[in-house]
Amino acid sequence: MSDMMDDMDEGGEGVVKKFMFVNRKAPHGTIYALEGLEVVLISAAFDQDVSMVFVDDGVYELIKGVNTKGIEVKDFSKTYRALEGYDIEKLYVEKASMDARGLTEDDLIVDVTVLDSAEMANLMAEQDVVISY
Amino acid sequence: MKIGIMVSEGPYNHQASDTAYLFARNAIEKGHSVPRVFFYHDGVNNSTKLTQPPQDDRNVVNRWSKLAEDHGVDLVVCVAAGMRRGITDDILAPGFRISGLGQLVEAGIQCDRLVTFGD
Amino acid sequence: MLHIVNKSATERNSLESALRMATKGSAVLLIEDAVYAATQGSVAAAKIKSAMADVQIYALGPDLDARGMSSRVLDGVKVVDYGGFVDLVTEHNSCQSWL
Numbered sequence: 001m002s003d004m005m006d007d008m009d010e011g012g013e014g015v016v017k018k019f020m021f022v023n024r025k026a027p028h029g030t031i032y033a034l035e036g037l038e039v040v041l042i043s044a045a046f047d048q049d050v051s052m053v054f055v056d057d058g059v060y061e062l063i064k065g066v067n068t069k070g071i072e073v074k075d076f077s078k079t080y081r082a083l084e085g086y087d088i089e090k091l092y093v094e095k096a097s098m099d100a101r102g103l104t105e106d107d108l109i110v111d112v113t114v115l116d117s118a119e120m121a122n123l124m125a126e127q128d129v130v131i132s133y
Numbered sequence: 134m135k136i137g138i139m140v141s142e143g144p145y146n147h148q149a150s151d152t153a154y155l156f157a158r159n160a161i162e163k164g165h166s167v168p169r170v171f172f173y174h175d176g177v178n179n180s181t182k183l184t185q186p187p188q189d190d191r192n193v194v195n196r197w198s199k200l201a202e203d204h205g206v207d208l209v210v211c212v213a214a215g216m217r218r219g220i221t222d223d224i225l226a227p228g229f230r231i232s233g234l235g236q237l238v239e240a241g242i243q244c245d246r247l248v249t250f251g252d
Numbered sequence: 253m254l255h256i257v258n259k260s261a262t263e264r265n266s267l268e269s270a271l272r273m274a275t276k277g278s279a280v281l282l283i284e285d286a287v288y289a290a291t292q293g294s295v296a297a298a299k300i301k302s303a304m305a306d307v308q309i310y311a312l313g314p315d316l317d318a319r320g321m322s323s324r325v326l327d328g329v330k331v332v333d334y335g336g337f338v339d340l341v342t343e344h345n346s347c348q349s350w351l
Contacts, residue, residue: 038213039237121272148285152284156341160338248349250349
């Protein structure tokens with residue numbers, strides 16, 4: 001990888017950790033969704049076991065039918081469709097978060113696995129690294 | 134233990150950078166190492182030497198610089214997030230460097246823990 | 253797993269989400285504005301109390317002090333300093349910050 005500080009050199013090669021990126025913020029109101037997505041795309045180059053989860057307002061990131069022309073901001077919702085090309089295929093959505101927002105899988109721009117809260121909690125608990133926005 | 138840190142908010146507006154610093158200092162005092170602090174989102178604003186807080190306030194930026202100097206903490210500012218916000222090499226405070234997002238993922242891989250401080 | 257919450261529970265839903273995802277035996281640490289939830293009389297106190305059956309709740313002492321809330325902490329909530337925060341991070345296999 002890179003010229004890391006000395007005490008981080010050992011043991012870095014070949015390590016595969018479970019990374020979970022937790023998306024809890026709606027897009028556009030703040031930049032977290034967009035910049036969060038940028039980290040996920042970069043992580044693909046590191047051959048880690050990556051999951052991306054959408055809970056709370058994060059589920060709004062995946063909604064279909066977005067038109068950002070009027071707010072003069074880039075529409076990055078299409079990028080979620082490109083994740084597959086980066087071998088990031090583990091996308092999970094919490095059912096309770098969708099329900100609370102009147103959404104179903106049909107409203108989402110990508111195929112996801114819907115988990116109940118207990119399943120999501122267990123998935124989170126088995127991760128090595130959890131990065132949240 | 135090696136503990137990596139991500140800071141997602143700028144100084145002063147939010148407590149995140151203060152909490153992250155106090156966490157890092159205490160981790161080092163307890164014998165752990167903090168190999169890297171990664172500054173992302175508005176967190177990149179922690180890195181500018183142009184910061185001038187009032188005399189009677191803490192200097193968040195200098196505090197990070199001192200931690201880097203005293204304990205070899207690698208203070209990494211995300212290049213993409215930094216460029217969006219006007220953070221460039223010529224305004225970096227001592228101890229900070231600009232690099233890619235890969236440095237965050239790498240810290241996640243190589244540290245035993247990664248702790249996020251943000252809003 | 254350690255769940256770290258830093259948002260006031262009367263302003264945002266971070267605490268609620270953290271408690272929903274905290275598996276039995278995990279720990280929840282309240283820092284910054286989240287510490288108000290661990291105080292007597294807060295509307296969030298009921299959530300904290302019912303969660304205590306399954307998870308250990310911690311609150312960051314310096315944040316309680318800074319907010320004038322140290323004398324109001326709920327029974328059963330363990331107050332830790334920054335060193336204790338570090339210990340919680342190292343004692344648990346991973347951590348998640350509910351920003």
